[in-house]
Amino acid sequence: MKRLQNNKNIEKNKIINFYFDGKKYQGYKGDTLASALLANKIHLVGRSFKYHRPRGIVSAGSEEPNGIVQLETREYTEPNRRVTEIQIYEGLKAFSQNNWPFLNFDLGAINDLLSPFFPAGFYYKTFMWPPKFWKTYEFFIRHAAGLGKSPKKDDPHKYEHFHYHCDLLVVGSGISGLYTAEIAAKNNLKVLLIEQENEFGGEILSSHGDNPKINNIPINIWKNDIINKLKGYSNVKIISNTTCFAYFHYNLLLAIQDLEPEKGLSKTHEIRQRIWKIRSKKVVLATGAIERPIIFNNNDRPGIMLANSARKYLNKYGVSVGQNLLFFTNNDSAYETAIDFFHKGLNVQAIVDVRNETNGHFTKIAKDLGITILNGYEIVNTIGRLRVQEVKLKKLHTNNIDENKSSITIKCDTICVSGGWTPTVHLFTQSKGKLKYRDLDGSFIPERAFQNTLCVGSCNGDYDLHKILESIPSNLNNFLDLKGSKLSNEENYKTDKVLNDNHKNIWITSKQKISKTKMFVDFQNDVTAKDIKLALKEGFQSIEHVKRYTTTGMATDQGKTSNVNALGIISELTNTDISELGTTTFRLPYTPVTFGALAGRHVKEFFDLERTTPMHDWHVNNNAMFEDVGQWKRAWYYPKKNENFSSALNREVKATRDSLGILDASTLGKIDIQGRDVSEFLNRIYTNAWSKLEIGKCRYGVMLGDDGMVIDDGVTTRLGEYHYLMSTTTGNAASVMSKLEDWLQTEWPELEVYLTSVTEQYGTISLNGPNSRKLIEKINSDFDFSKNNFPHMSYKNINLCGIDCRVMRISFTGELCYEINVPSVYAKYLWDICIDKGQEYNITPYGTEAMHVLRAEKGFIIVGQETDGSVTPVDLDMDWIVSKKKFDFVGKRALNRSDTIKKDRKQLVGLKTKDPKIILEEGAQLVEKITTLPMKMVGHVTSSYYSPNLNSSFALALIKGGLEKKGEKLFAPMQNETIEVEITDPVFIDPQNTRINQ
């Protein structure tokens, strides 16, 4: 855990103990797991996906392909966490993945020896015989694949969503991002600046700190100043540990904030991560660039890493990634790293540069310092199993000469590689901005924005700080439309020009030997240049095909370090310009995002809202079992002690027919309809006629779609000349309301009709049974409840216990019934009174199941049970409700199509089993003849119950041509028996309607 310098980014007085693969180590507060491991001289952190090759930390950021671990255990465990992003905390436990029995000695590494037999896509070519064995092959393949392990316990943490609106969102807090934020802040814009790392500064944190200088101030001090200034603005919010992972239309960006990066195993129930949903008028992307590896033979050994990442470990964490370092580069940036290492007294073996000549600013400094520079050389191989030990170099373009003569071997424990930079354009392309290819440095850079987006700094392909500082104010002036802005020249930032040599594209070394080497393109998925060559050879030409066939770029890093290299290799092997190949799609998220965070608080008790009626507590207290109907909780049945489902049900059904039952019907949809044209409106949306319905009368209506199929039904009451109250089914209330608004606003704007949902404004108490009149008379003895004054299908406004109630004589049971609509706040009060006063009639609360039995006995349908979107009212034997006189209504024309007028459509009938004790299963299919499979089915059971009133089972069914087949026999072939049934009329009780009309 030795550190090279007194670095502000880590707190050396705070030692932190952590465990890796069960062994205890120490780091400092401020370390990432990666920096702490490297400080403990641990490079080897994992094994690769396919060949189980030993792998070390490659980078220092979210692009890390190799350093992924299982973090923590039990309910806190999380697979595939990048060591470069975990901030260490006391007691942290991390485990390497994909190895057995040990990280240092992994039996899976046999795959590496067998790798000739596992080329790209080998699994498509084998494991086919014998066919039955695929399951076995697959078992082994599945267990070999996968990286970490899924948690096995529920997540103890919570997550939340946070909405934010601003004028300008700045993503990234490097020099460009900070500068942008400051300009916007000065111009009074509401600014949000987000940074994915724990500290602001971006690339500044990797740098030496003293250099470069901006306005002659060392970069570190400049950074701290500007951050302090930004924190002082009330119109600016800056947040770290927050990764912007998605960019949608209309400048909606999503970011995930880690709220416990240092807290570690925090207490349960705390918010662990927060999703920011940001709608910003404008967006500046200052997302930087990611360094690129160079592809050479055995380029994946622990100790081989990206140069700038090595620099970050050095400068931010004071950690030297090695003692004997070799640099391999094709551009100038690696020189800065080498110089930093040299100044720290570390042994810089050499800088190997594929360019023949270099004269840039930093190359000169390096030369002056006496660092060995090998121009025009490339790495051809490396040696070292668990850590690189030796590297073999070869002079470029020397194929004709004896290879050994031109090759050099150098011992080293670390190779810092820089293959140039790839602008981080993920968010830009997600925003649908257009990229162009720049041959100069082999980069895709933003060409044209599609939304209000501006890319600044290295994500725009600009690496020259002098130019960046010069261009930002003028670019922002245009982009943010800062007329009369507070920008003034003296506040502009400047830095010295630095001369850099051109980058030289080098996609792959030793091209001619690809097939005999292991040059890794995608580290995590073990995709080599050889695999890409094979894919091309086999005819996979599109970059998308190559990606899918070889799986390059499909690992948990999504190819941040590999995608451009893969393109480069394809380009070289096929002699195609990269700009013609195009890139694969940059898919969201930028980095993986926790499911729980995306679900936010909408889990467990908040998964979906629960709608309850005003009488809900009463049902709970009276031992009701509940049924979910849409979002509603409805009382299903009320078992008493020693009762089971069927005995409770039979009691409820019997009591209602014999004396008095009470049902909470509050969940039915209720729509108040008013306006000059309401009757005409109802004429159009219901199949029957409404104009002549008297005030104070109720009528049953069936609503169709314009395809003629039943979509809802219910009773509508005329409250006044221009006033109706419509009831809908519980589940369809919202969709019916929306459909009615649709007709009114889109199709019939000439109608003056106003719709108001009053479902929740009224509780509905339904009193059913021969004694219901006696009860309601007890409650209000002044009102005349006689049949003459208040007949079936009529409505009265009645005062019950001081409450103004709308009482309808409508019935869903076939019994004498009063349906009392009472303002919700009084519903429970009136319910209690009904229960109390109903005791002498053995008032029995019944639930939805008894309701189903009672209505089915009477042959009443339930939309969604007797119908399924393919049933017309004629199919339901409800021809009587379809007006022949009306010129038009919704669904009318469709009832006359060639299929809907067929006589042998599935039609609603009743069924009785030969053995009255057998209750058919709902959903059972019916046949005319028992044959071998497949059997020809003629229909199915829609509803089926036992009736204590009939002392037998009975059912409703939809049967092909059923209306003409009453009395005929059918069979329900069940799994273990065949049930014989007879087709009957669907009305089983009181077909003369004497009970209902009492």
Place this chain on the structure above:
Amino acid sequence: MFLINCPYCGERDQAEFSCGGEAHIARPKNPPDLTDDQWAEYLFIRKNDKGLHYERWNHAFGCRQWFNLARNTATDEILAVYKMGDKPPKLYANVPITPSGEPDIGSGNLSTSKKK
């Protein structure tokens, strides 16, 4: 996620709205005179255009008003919002050059298509 400018409420997140499909399909005034084919045309047949598309939206979790919206289905740019009963405005859309191709910018499929 669109930001939809409800003509009655102003800009709101798409989550508050529901789409009712193609706009300006008038329900025939004389249904009994239509053939089955003609009725099917009204009921089911849709333009399903790639490019400029006129459609109906409902501010379902807001004012509950239906309105029309013109959108480029090749890029999802909303080009106009107008009330029910208003005539569809004539609009320019950044539509694909070839019928099943992709527009110059704003396509979901841009990065895989090779432009020459």
Place this chain on the structure above:
Amino acid sequence: MTTKKKYSFFSIAKNALSHHEQWQKTWNSPEPKKNYDAIIVGGGGHGLTTAYYLAKNHGIKNIAVIEKGWIGGGNTGRNTTIIRSNYLWDQSAALYEHALKLWEGMSQELNYNVMFSQRGVLNVAHNLHDVRELKRRWHANRLNDIDCEWLDTKKVKQFCPIINTSPHIRYPVLGATLQRRAGTARHDAVAWGYARGADEMGVDIIQNCEVTGINIKNGNITGIETTKGTINSNKVGVAAAGHTSVIANMAGIRLPLESKPLQALVSEPVKPVIDTVVMSNTIHAYVSQSDKGELVIGAGTDGYTSYTQRGGFNIVEDTLMAIVELFPIFSRMKMLRHWGGIVDICPDASPIISKTHINGLYFNCGWGTGGFKATPGSGWVFAHTIANDEAHSLNAPFSINRFSSGELVDEHGAAAVAH
């Protein structure tokens, strides 16, 4: 036309000796000829299988498959690979079951391992309405000789132990149907395998070739215009999924289709944790685990027309809410990759495999969210329709005419719950 060398473990071993430099092309990419006996527009699963079965079952070998991008790049390469045949209506069940039988021998027939994994599909019920509807389907499947079982909650838990079967969750698991022969497959391999098979029989697979016009003379099709020139044929079958309406428009044909975004996502790969496919229509959660270890999760469609292959993120959030509700242990898993496709949906959620009023022009479309499972069956019957200018008995119910007659095959399942 080149005879393909057989793939096997031995062929890999043999090629290992030559450093895998001697492999043949999986398929060739020729320039289009002037004339073909049949043209298939669309190089996805349905188009490639159609070409394959035209060549194999009907002896028509001079075929071009025209693909505007890269084969298998549309919904074939974007779906969540669920394969099952437990459909409600007889017409659908017969079609999908025919497809399932073809899946069962596909790897061997193609000599290409499509990794068809019969790990079973659970369709979960969360309320009494679901139970009724799923049982209805179960009994219909049974009598149609399609394997299907009903599992009560306890058996669901036994079969898939990580499902949350607590009775106290918002929408508890009340049971499920299980089709054991159902499962998943490696979607890309299906396209590649059929392309290889078709190529071997002489089919020209032409990529990066966009159709720009349909040539019709006197009510007969004569060929197509493409970005690679005019190609003539008196039989053209269109299997262009989300872009079907665009192609139909060129021929002046209007279809009952709407193209909508459908989204899906995968998690980071983990060791095996779920050994079956779980589908819940009620709370919109569909999950399985790929052989690579990623959880593959399907979301619902967006409610508007779009060709951008992108939908609203609220749909994805809803899906993950449902996944976490049903599988609380997945809460700390991470979304690795998300994408969208364009699905062409018919009003009755069933496909169209049909002749048109133009002689020689055929459409295979409207598969909506579930076309992958039908891939081989769809190609089989579409090839029959094109070869004979007459529907196969399996696709006769799926003609365009059903929208006029009203004889729909409504697979939406029942309407929402009521009362």
